[in-house]
Amino acid sequence: MPSALFSPLQLRSLTIPHRGWVSPMCQYSCLPETGEGVPNDWHLMHLGSFAAGGAALIMTEAAAVNAAGRISPRDAGMYSEAQAAGWERMVDFIHRHGAVDCRIGAQLAHAGRKASTYWPFSGQSGSVPESDGGWQTVGPSTSPFDGYASPVAMSETEIIAVIQDFAAAAGRAVAAGFDVVEIHGAHGYLLHQFQSPLINTRTDNWGGDEAGRNRLMLEVVDAVRNAIPDSMPLLLRISASDWADGGVDVEASVRLARAAAERGVDLVDVSSGGAVAHQAIQAAPGYQAGFAERVKHDAGVPTGAVGLLTSPPQAEDIVANGRADAVFMARAALRDPHWWLRAAYELGHDIPWVPQYERAVPRHGF
Template identity: 85%
Template sequence: MPSALFTPLQLRSLAVPHRGWVSPMCQYSCHPETGEGVPNDWHLMHLGSFAVGGAGLIMSEAAAVNAEGRISPLDAGLYSDEQAAGWERIVRFVHQNGAVDCRIGAQLAHAGRKASTYWPFSGRSGSVAVSDGGWATVGPTTDAFDGYAAPAAMSEADISQVVADFAAAAYRAVAAGFDTVEIHGAHGYLLHQFQSPLINTRTDRWGGDEDGRNRLMLTVVDAVRKVIPESMPLLLRISASDWAEGGVDVQASVRLARAAAERGVDLVDVSSGGAVAHQKITVAPGYQAGFAEQIKRDAGVPTAAVGLLTSPAQVEDIVANGRADAVFMARAALRDPHWWLRAAYELGHDIPWVPQYQRAVPRHGF
């Protein structure tokens, strides 16, 4: 039987060669001396290795839409022409050197109240002080994430500006040659902060009921959809559950996904968590796949699953049984940047190898 994982997926005019994709993974490796938020050789190597390894679609790490939206001072951005030029070089490499006809997308993000933090391998935690290169953060209210500096509550002008910043970053992504764009609305970052009732206690039109709390995310969807080509697919990453009482649940996420699809989102990338520190996540292999399955079924929108998806048999089962249309992998890809070549072999499916690696094509065992 042919492998379901290695069948193509058509999203608008974009033909993705198969359904095994690379999840966005922040590298915290943009060095200020070579340009704020500018991707460099590390990012070329990191993302390029997955293309050589047979990935069907690679999603960039979260690229901030403005300087204050960076998670840390070492995060990438897409708010300057210099940053766009850095990304263009990486996009070109992926397109020219993929084992399959590899595609690459830009994830656009704003960290909101979780911005201006120390990177994971810095040896420190919490917010970076302004005196150490940090900055004042913003959010829906002045409530801080646990252990972080309190943000400023965003004004109407602030909100209008961040919507414009998402659109401008999407425009730069198109100019840099990306094949698709993903809006990051998950993991407790700005759009999710507005969505979650555990964070957003505003009483104006950007808060209140579910429609008000979803308004910023959907307004960003409208703004981005307007500036990217009609032929280009638009993806949206969401946290399907806050894993905390009174927070976003999967039923609310179904309603959000349905509304996003009506506004031109072509696939929902289904993750979870990140809104609050007191979340209680039940972690197990494939623990978020059920969210992707329910949103696909009840919202009638294509989905991608993510989260502790590691083995070829596991992800083949998810796609073959229609639980999700594609699978994003992160840690498994870091452990084995050629995961897709090995997976194809284990599933009895042939995919191309780059010419430089032809001598390693398995004949009697991987």
């Protein structure tokens, strides 16, 4: 039987060679000596290894749409021409050196109240003070994430400016040659902060009821869709559940996904969690695939599944049974950057190898 995982997927005018994709993974490795938020040789090696390993679509780590939107001082950005030039180098490399006809997507983000934090391997935790290179964070209200500094509640002028920043970043991604753009609306970052009733306590037009809380997310979708070509696919990453009482649930996420699809989103990348520290996640292999399945069928939009998806048969089952249209790999890809070559072999499907590695094509076992 042909492999469903290794069948192509068409999104607008873009054909993606198969359904095994690389999830965005922050590297916290942009260094002052190579420029604020500018990707460097580490990112080239990191992303390039997946291209050589047979991935069909590689999403970048979250690229902040303005300086205040970075998760940490070492996060990548898409708010300057120097950053866009750094990303263009990655795009060109992946287009030239992928085992399959590899595609690359830019994830655009703003961390909101979860910005200005120490990177995970810094030896410190919590918010970075301004005296150590941090900055004042912003959010829908002054409520902080547990253990972080309090943000400033955004004015309407600031909200509109962020929408414009997303559009400008999308334009830079197009100029850099990216194949896909994804809006990061998950994991407790700014757009999710506005969406979640656990965080957004505003009473103006950017809060209140569900329509008000979804407004920023959907206006960013409109702005980005208008900033990129009609032929370019637009993805949206959401947290389908806050895993906390009174928070976003899958029913609300279905409604959001349906509205986003009507505005031009082509695939919803379905994750969960991140809004609050008291979430009660019930993690298990494939624990988020049910969310992707529910959004796909109830909202009528293609979805990608992510979260403890590690084995080729597991990924094949998700696509073959119509639970999601693609599978995003994260930690499994870090452990094995050639995961897709191995998966194709295990599923009895042939995909190309880069010529430099052809001597390693398995003949009698992987």
